[in-house]
Amino acid sequence: MIRIAVVGAGGWGKNLVRNYFQIAEADLRYVCDLDEKRLEAAESQFPGIRTTSDFDALLLDTELDAVVIATSAPTHYSLAKRALLANKDVYVEKPFVLDVAEAKELIKLAEDRERILMVGHLLEYHPVVEKLREMIKSGELGDIYYVYSQRLNLGTVRQDENALWNFAPHDISSILFLLGKEPVDIAARGQSYLRDGVEDVVFFTLTFADNSMANIHVSWLDPHKVRKLTIVGSNKMAVFDDLEATEKLRIYDKGAEFATDYDSYAEYVGLRFGDVTIPYIKSGEPLRTECMHFLDCIRDRTQPLSDGYDGLRVVKVLDAAQRSLKNNGVPVLLD
Numbered sequence: 001m002i003r004i005a006v007v008g009a010g011g012w013g014k015n016l017v018r019n020y021f022q023i024a025e026a027d028l029r030y031v032c033d034l035d036e037k038r039l040e041a042a043e044s045q046f047p048g049i050r051t052t053s054d055f056d057a058l059l060l061d062t063e064l065d066a067v068v069i070a071t072s073a074p075t076h077y078s079l080a081k082r083a084l085l086a087n088k089d090v091y092v093e094k095p096f097v098l099d100v101a102e103a104k105e106l107i108k109l110a111e112d113r114e115r116i117l118m119v120g121h122l123l124e125y126h127p128v129v130e131k132l133r134e135m136i137k138s139g140e141l142g143d144i145y146y147v148y149s150q151r152l153n154l155g156t157v158r159q160d161e162n163a164l165w166n167f168a169p170h171d172i173s174s175i176l177f178l179l180g181k182e183p184v185d186i187a188a189r190g191q192s193y194l195r196d197g198v199e200d201v202v203f204f205t206l207t208f209a210d211n212s213m214a215n216i217h218v219s220w221l222d223p224h225k226v227r228k229l230t231i232v233g234s235n236k237m238a239v240f241d242d243l244e245a246t247e248k249l250r251i252y253d254k255g256a257e258f259a260t261d262y263d264s265y266a267e268y269v270g271l272r273f274g275d276v277t278i279p280y281i282k283s284g285e286p287l288r289t290e291c292m293h294f295l296d297c298i299r300d301r302t303q304p305l306s307d308g309y310d311g312l313r314v315v316k317v318l319d320a321a322q323r324s325l326k327n328n329g330v331p332v333l334l335d
């Protein structure tokens with residue numbers, strides 16, 4: 001049995017509490033939050049759980065194996081560092097941290113202390129993303145020309161982080177995971193309409209060394225609720241719509257073809273319109289898969305799929321996008 005503490009039982013943290021409460025391999029030893037109301041809500045929903053508002057005190061429990069951090073982003077670095085220094089395995093929600101140097105420091109600390117460090121990049125545990133990754137790897141979609149992702153809503157307006165840091169870790173982590181490469185530059189434009197200095201809407205583009213591109217549009221100020229990823233390959237195209245209840249993935253056997261025998265440019269580039277298929281994908285809660293993966297890594301002492309390095313890759317992109325945003329969209333080169 002792996003003994004877990006969940007820190008932060010807010011809007012998202014309560015889902016982590018529910019999962020670790022339900023999973024037989026986990027012993028949810030503590031739920032920690034600074035807000036008494038959140039602790040009372042957890043106690044009434046999950047009878048018998050122990051709650052506390054004292055993070056440092058729970059770290060003194062030598063029987064506690066791991067800490068799951070689901071507090072607001074600016075607190076991640078300090079809480080994760082304290083947990084690693086107390087020799088706990090650590091899971092940190094996205095965004096991992098708000099600074100590249102902090103990400104590197106936590107990775108080193110985890111390595112020095114032989115601790116598991118995992119970042120909550122949920123979409124890497126989504127069965128549709130797994131299926132898309134297989135299709136890209138096998139070459140079924142062909143060369144990937146470009147992808148674009150939209151994460152829009154008329155939703156919670158954050159005070160302490162902008163729409164880029166709040167929403168885009170999902171899009172960046174899944175796109176880097178799918179393409180298996182890192183961008184060479186990033187250009188971002190966005191605006192703060194509701195609160196000065198906190199961008200409500202951001203459009204940004206990642207360019208890769210092979211000229212493939214990924215464009216991401218995030219906003220909490222939009223009439224539509226959209227969670228969509230479109231991939232355009234040289235053989236086929238794919239659309240992942242996470243708001244669809246069951247038919248989340250459609251594969252379009254469409255594309256452009258080049259003729260070998262032609263008299264005009266119109267004859268040289270022909271368009272192909274083929275079948276649209278909906279692959280069967282077994283359903284399942286990605287968060288449950290993610291929690292199970294963290295427990296497996298703790299038990300087997302293996303590196304998580306979304307480890308600290310994965311967290312660092314995403315923070316590097318966020319950091320570069322933020323710098324471009326502040327500089328009116330001038331592209332920022334990544335190392």
Ligand SMILES: NC(=O)c1ccc[n+]([C@@H]2O[C@H](COP(=O)([O-])OP(=O)(O)OC[C@H]3O[C@@H](n4cnc5c(N)ncnc54)[C@H](O)[C@@H]3O)[C@@H](O)[C@H]2O)c1
Pocket residue numbers: 007008009010011012013014032033034035038053055070071072073075093094095120122166
């Ligand atoms: N993976 C996902 O799909 C997903 C979805 C939503 C949010 N998140 C992430 O989860 C994290 C939390 O988001 P949320 O929407 O639940 O925020 P929230 O504001 O609803 O909840 C955060 C909770 O953390 C508590 N907290 C803050 N500092 C603390 C501390 N030092 N010790 C103990 N408790 C503390 C707050 O009291 C609050 O109850 C963020 O990093 C967010 O980006 C992930």
